[in-house]
Structures are given as structure tokens and as C-alpha cells.
């Protein structure tokens with residue numbers, strides 16, 4: 001019963017669902033990757049191709065009377081059918097629509113190119129989205145069909161000049177694995193009555209409590225133990241305040257959980273002990289489980305050290321790898337094709353019984369090869385793009401937990417046919433790049449998308465070619481002809497989630513740090529959490545965005561599933577907020593973080609991912625102060641179709657902007673390359689001289705139209721799961737009415753509220769009260785701290801209880817970005833902006849000291865190790 005929930009525990013709850021849809025939607029994973037290895041990325045080509053592909057049939061002229069359509073009507077219609085709205089003024093600017101659109105797109109690309117230039121300048125290592133975003137945009141634009149004559153939605157939302165081009169949203173392919181029993185659902189009439197503004201909040205809350213649908217899953221909700229039988233470090237004590245995820249289907253108590261988590265350690269040791277050859281220069285010292293850092297070992301927080309915000313480099317601890325890099329390149333060049341892990345088999349020196357390696361799939365070449373193989377061999381259809389290194393024991397059992405065969409199909413659901421296909425794959429892996437069932441015998445195959453080979457060293461991410469972490473992985477892979485746990489040196493535990501434990505690890509011999517998420521396969525299987533782990537991995541594989549994590553590799557053993565991710569040393573926003581003087585962020589800081597989160601959510605929605613678990617705890621802070629949205633195991637995958645909202649005339653007044661476009665801090669002109677706030681690390685190419693740039697921008701401002709808006713909001717996504725964190729749960733989730741992407745905009749509203757006020761708006765004395773309050777209480781703003789009208793207005797728009805009326809429910813992030821709260825924000829360059837707060841040289845999220853991450857502070861491996869020992873009471877263990 002809900003009543004069993006402890007009052008002080010904020011939780012994520014979920015129920016089983018969408019497994020099928022997740023599998024069915026695997027094809028989404030590949031959509032945003034367009035460039036093939038070796039293919040040169042050209043913005044100009046993109047533009048031309050886009051316009052070749054775009055069928056512009058929009059007359060751009062709709063009678064003025066059509067503008068009388070209400071906003072609500074538009075919203076509702078927009079969810080069902082294509083929208084195309086034109087403006088009578090659209091033709092008044094003397095530029096043909098195709099030309100203006102092209103210019104606008106070019107501007108978009110210029111903006112993008114500027115970002116890429118900035119990133120290059122910064123040598124920003126990870127998470128950059130340049131070409132992939134371009135690819136995504138290209139794909140979206142290719143899909144655009146404008147048909148003015150067929151669409152009859154002359155709505156411009158007051159903008160007056162917008163021509164909206166849209167596509168019919170695809171039907172969501174998500175299936176409802178878990179539906180709230182009809183008997184348990186609250187009648188809509190009653191709910192609307194409950195939610196009526198005139199309702200007595202107290203009475204409503206009481207009534208709502210009794211009305212909350214109690215699903216069987218909810219019955220089983222139990223609070224996750226804040227501690228799992230280990231000593232609490234300072235940071236972990238802080239984490240106790242975090243709203244931890246709880247699986248609603250199976251209760252997990254401390255007694256059950258602890259042995260499982262502890263089990264990981266001996267498993268790692270086991271792997272280590274089975275490693276016959278240790279890296280050259282490695283001590284070969286294998287510590288027992290007790291050598292893992294105790295919670296207390298991380299309790300000493302060193303706040304010393306400085307931080308250089310402008311040197312965004314991979315996390316390195318010595319220069320060793322840089323030196324090796326040259327050798328690596330030559331080694332690559334001379335690598336025989338047969339020994340190239342991209343193309344063939346390599347040896348795995350791990351114990352066959354434990355070794356299973358799967359590299360993430362990033363490379364389209366591989367996909368193409370797979371398709372060719374499918375043609376050649378029908379039996380292989382349905383194969384996963386990724387190639388697995390697996391033991392026969394693992395793969396012969398399709399039901400085996402882990403990221404094995406049962407988790408690797410990213411293009412379609414796992415069917416019996418698929419399993420049969422797998423069985424037939426025995427011995428075929430060298431051709432199909434698939435694992436060889438029954439052929440383990442210490443051989444492995446690695447997918448081409450292992451991101452560490454040849455020209456596609458960073459996978460399909462040319463913009464990340466400067467990310468030395470990719471090269472580091474490749475380097476290690478080439479050196480050892482294997483890639484797995486043994487290649488990592490465990491430094492400390494970063495945190496523990498519902499499905500796994502995250503460690504800070506160093507890629508042996510490279511001084512590159514990563515976050516390694518380790519999940520116990522048996523635990524996942526017995527707790528029915530495998531789908532969550534699978535979802536997280538699949539989503540991580542899709543991501544290529546500066547505010548989302550990069551998954552460098554993943555591998556699986558019999559016992560463990562591991563994700564090698566980008567490491568964020570800055571802790572999370574939950575902890576960071578608590579460190580603020582008033583335990584809340586300034587409005588400027590909140591705006592910054594909210595904007596970056598919004599971009600991340602927008603990107604996720606474009607990929608057909610409804611995040612569903614937004615909260616400060618899940619927003620990690622990178623070393624450069626920018627954010628990284630993490631934790632995707634509760635996300636919903638669904639179908640999404642792009643919608644292009646084309647602006648046909650300038651939004652801004654040319655004269656105003658032409659006067660001094662760049663001195664205006666709120667300049668929002670798309671061709672204004674000057675960031676709206678200081679970006680000292682970035683000098684746009686077009687701004688070589690101030691005069692030149694001013695003239696250029698002045699000219700552009702008078703000639704060109706604003707950029708079109710791309711909208712890819714998965715409005716048709718539906719789920720009935722009870723998923724989220726109590727204080728952040730949207731009303732429609734609580735009511736069991738089914739929910740879609742609008743839940744992310746609700747949580748975004750709660751998130752912004754919490755950043756600004758230091759608390760969430762509907763928190764009750766207990767979880768039950770909180771849920772009742774969410775459903776029935778009206779939104780109230782505290783008198784202090786003082787928050788601007790714009791901020792409150794945005795929150796108000798987001799925290800509309802009816803999802804269909806919620807800001808963002810139709811056009812997604814596009815709507816929200818246009819809100820006055822974000823006015824003047826240079827969205828394209830925010831990644832180059834100086835964050836409100838730079839992380840100190842301590843890991844706020846864990847309380848443990850981390851080594852300097854900047855180049856200036858880069859230390860040798862030895863001194864780093866010494867520092868670690870000195871400050872964290874010795875994280876002196878090497879498991880691999």
C-alpha cells in the first residue's frame with residue numbers, strides 16, 4: 001500500500017511496461033546516425049541535400065480569417081494531423097519561401113558550424129553533437145513535406161508570420177504492458193471535479209488520496225534503503241537526501257540488496273584473478289574486496305585546487321597516453337586487416353567462462369554489412385548490429401541476463417525467430433560481425449562501432465575525433481587485443497543506483513577516467529530489472545549531445561554488465577543546490593541549468609525518448625560546469641515524427657537589430673554570432689573584425705528570415721506505467737490516465753521550481769500526501785526568495801495539470817524555448833557559455849577527491865595516485 005512509504009523518502013517508482021515497444025523502437029537508435037565512416041561532413045552538402053529533399057509545396061498564403069483559430073484548437077489539432085499554417089505577410093519580404101528557408105537553414109548550419117569551431121577550439125572531448133545533430137536535422141528535413149492545400153490549420157500562435165510545416169505524428173508503437181486496471185482508474189469526471197480550481201484543497205487532498213489508483217505494482221512499492229549496510233560517507237549521507245529510485249514490482253530491502261551489491265566485488269576480483277597477463281608496468285596486485293574503498297574512505301572532501309574552465313579536456317592523469325598516441329596511429333596503419341578488431345577476431349585473454357564483450361554500435365558501415373549479410377543469409381535477419389564477444393555458454397542461452405544476445409537487437413524486438421537466428425549464427429560471427437555461439441574458446445569479435453579503429457575512431461562522430469578517450473580505448477584494445485574489466489583500474493565508487501553501482505575507473509595505461517556502471521546480471525534478472533538496464537544501454541548508445549552522456553563501450557560477462565561512460569566530476573545539481581547560500585540557485589543560474597536541461601530533453605524527444613525522471617539528482621555537472629543528464633533506465637521509448645515550423649518573415653525588427661545587434665545582451669537574432677553573454681573561449685569565424693561582423697549581421701538582419709523551427713515532439717507516445725519520483729510525478733501518471741511526452745514538461749516545471757525555490761511545489765508530509773497534492777492542489781509560489789514574473793509564468797505554464805494544456809505539449813521544447821524567461825538566450829552557443837558555477841576539484845556527488853581534470857592541473861599517474869591516497873585514505877586497489 002502507498003501508506004507503507006516512509007514520509008521522508010522520495011522515490012522513483014515504476015511498473016513493468018513498454019518492453020515490447022522498446023524493442024520495437026530499436027530502429028530509432030540508428031536514425032540519428034547518418035554519416036558513414038570516411039564520409040566527409042559538409043554543411044553545404046547538407047543544405048543542398050536538404051533542399052533537394054524538401055518538397056515545398058506550401059503556398060505560404062492563408063487567408064487572414066484563418067488566423068482566428070484558437071490556440072487550444074491548434075494544439076489539439078496538432079496532435080492529430082499535419083499542420084501547415086502560412087501567413088499573409090509571408091510573401092511580403094521579397095524572398096521566395098524556398099530561398100528564405102534555405103537561408104534560414106544555412107543560418108542554422110552556420111550556427112552549428114560555429115559551435116563545432118568552438119568545440120574544436122576548446123578541444124572539447126566528449127558529448128559534442130555537431131555532425132550527428134546535423135545528420136539528425138538533415139534526416140528530419142528530408143522527411144518534411146509541405147502541403148499547404150491539404151492542411152487547414154491557419155494558426156500562428158500570435159507570431160503573425162509563422163508558416164508551419166508539419167508531419168503527421170507517427171503512431172506510437174509503444175505497447176502497454178501494464179495498464180492500470182479500469183476499476184482502479186479514477187473517472188475523468190471525478191478527477192476534473194477534483195481538480196477544479198474552486199475545490200477545497202484540503203478536502204481535495206483527502207479525497208484524492210482515496211482516489212489514487214493503487215495498482216498491484218504500487219502495492220509493492222517500498223522505500224529503497226538509504227543505506228545498504230555500509231558505512232556512510234559524508235557524500236553518501238548527502239545522497240540519502242536524494243530521491244532514490246525504487247522498483248515498484250519487487251521490493252528490495254537492505255537485506256536483499258546488500259549481498260548482491262557486495263557480490264560484485266568478488267566477481268571483479270574473480271575476473272582479475274583469472275586474468276593471466278597483467279598490463280605491462282602494472283603491479284599485478286589484486287586486492288581483496290576489502291580493498292575497495294569503504295564509504296568512509298571517501299568521506300574526506302578536499303576542496304583544494306583550482307579549476308580552469310576553459311580547458312575542456314578528457315580526464316587525463318598523465319601525459320603518458322599522449323605520447324603513446326603517436327605510436328597508436330602508426331600501429332593502426334600497420335595493423336593487418338585480420339587482426340583489426342573491427343573486422344575480425346581478436347583474442348580474449350579472459351577466462352572463457354566470464355568473458356563476454358559487446359561494443360556499442362555506432363558505425364553504420366557495420367549496419368550495412370549486417371544488412372548485406374541478412375540478404376545473403378535470411379537466417380541471420382534480425383541480427384543485432386552490434387557484435388558480441390561472448391562465450392558459448394552465454395549466448396547459447398537466450399534468456400541469459402546481461403547485454404548479450406537477448407539485449408543486443410536494436411532494430412526489432414526479440415522474437416523466437418531471432419533466437420533461432422542466433423542459434424544459426426554459430427560460427428558466423430567473422431562474417432556477420434556477430435558473436436559466435438558455441439565458439440567462445442577465448443575468441444572474441446568486436447563490432448566496428450567499437451569506436452576505436454581507423455577512421456571511425458570515435459564511431460560515427462567526427463566532431464569527437466579530438467576526444468582522446470575514444471583513442472584511449474582504441475589504444476588499449478589494440479595493445480591487449482581485448483577489452484573488458486581487466487582494462488580498468490577501479491578508483492572508487494561514485495554511487496549506487498537501483499540497478500547498478502557506478503565506479504570511477506581509469507583505463508589502464510591511459511590515465512583516462514571513466515564512469516563504469518556495473519550491474520549484476522543475476523540481480524537484474526531476479527528483480528526483473530533487466531529491461532531497465534537494457535533500455536538504459538540502448539538509449540545511451542543513441543546519444544550524441546553535449547548535455548547527455550557518451551557511452552564509450554559496454555561489455556558483459558556472465559555475471560556483470562558494464563557500461564563505460566563519460567565521467568562527470570562535478571557532482572549533481574541536487575548537491576550543488578544544497579551548497580548554495582539559500583539552498584536555491586539564483587535566477588541566472590537556474591536559467592542556465594534549465595536551458596541546458598531543456599536542450600537535452602528536446603534532443604531526447606527528437607529521438608523518441610521520453611525521459612520521465614527529471615530531477616536535480618540526475619543532472620550531473622561536468623568538469624567544465626555544464627550539465628549532463630543521466631540515468632535513462634526509466635525512460636520510455638516511442639515513435640516520433642518531425643515537424644517543421646517555418647518562419648516566413650523576420651521575427652525581430654531589422655532596424656532594431658541592425659543598429660547594434662551584438663551589443664544587445666538580449667540579441668536573439670539567429671545570425672548574431674555574438675553570444676548573449678561572455679564566451680571568452682569562442683571567437684566566431686565571421687567576427688574576425690568587429691566592423692565586418694556588424695556590417696554582416698546588419699545586412700543579414702535586413703535580408704533574411706528567421707530560422708525555421710524543428711519540432712519533433714512524441715505527442716502520441718503513451719504509457720500507463722507508474723514511473724518517476726513522487727515529488728516530480730505528473731498528475732496524469734498519478735491518476736493512471738496514461739501519459740506521454742508532456743510528463744517531461746511537467747517535471748521540467750517542478751525542476752525549475754526547485755532550482756529557484758529550493759523545494760518542490762507539491763511535497764507533502766509523505767509520499768501519499770505528495771501525490772494527492774500534485775493531483776489536487778493549486779500551484780503556489782513562496783514569497784521568498786524573490787523570483788521574477790517570467791520565471792513564475794513559465795513554471796505556471798509547465799505545471800498545468802491537464803497535459804494537453806501544458807506548455808510544451810504540442811511543440812515541445814520549441815514552445816518553452818520561446819518563453820520570455822529564456823529571452824535573449826543564445827541557445828546555439830550555450831555550450832560555450834561560462835556556467836554559473838565551476839566545480840571545485842572535489843566530487844560533490846561523492847565527497848571524494850578527484851584528481852585535477854584540467855590540463856594545467858594534470859598530474860602524473862604516480863602523483864595522482866599519491867594524492868588519492870593522501871586525500872581519500874588510499875583508494876589503493878587495482879582489481880584488474
Ligand SMILES: Nc1ncnc2c1ncn2[C@@H]1O[C@H](COP(=O)(O)OP(=O)(O)OP(=O)(O)O)[C@@H](O)[C@H]1O
Nearest residue numbers: 245494495496497498499502515566567568631845
Ligand atoms: N557518469 C557519471 N559520472 C559521475 N558520477 C556518476 C556518473 N553516473 C552516475 N554517477 C553517480 O553514480 C550514482 C549512481 O548512478 P546510477 O545512474 O547508477 O543510479 P541513479 O542515478 O541513482 O538512478 P537509477 O537507480 O535509476 O539508475 C549517481 O547518483 C551519481 O552520483
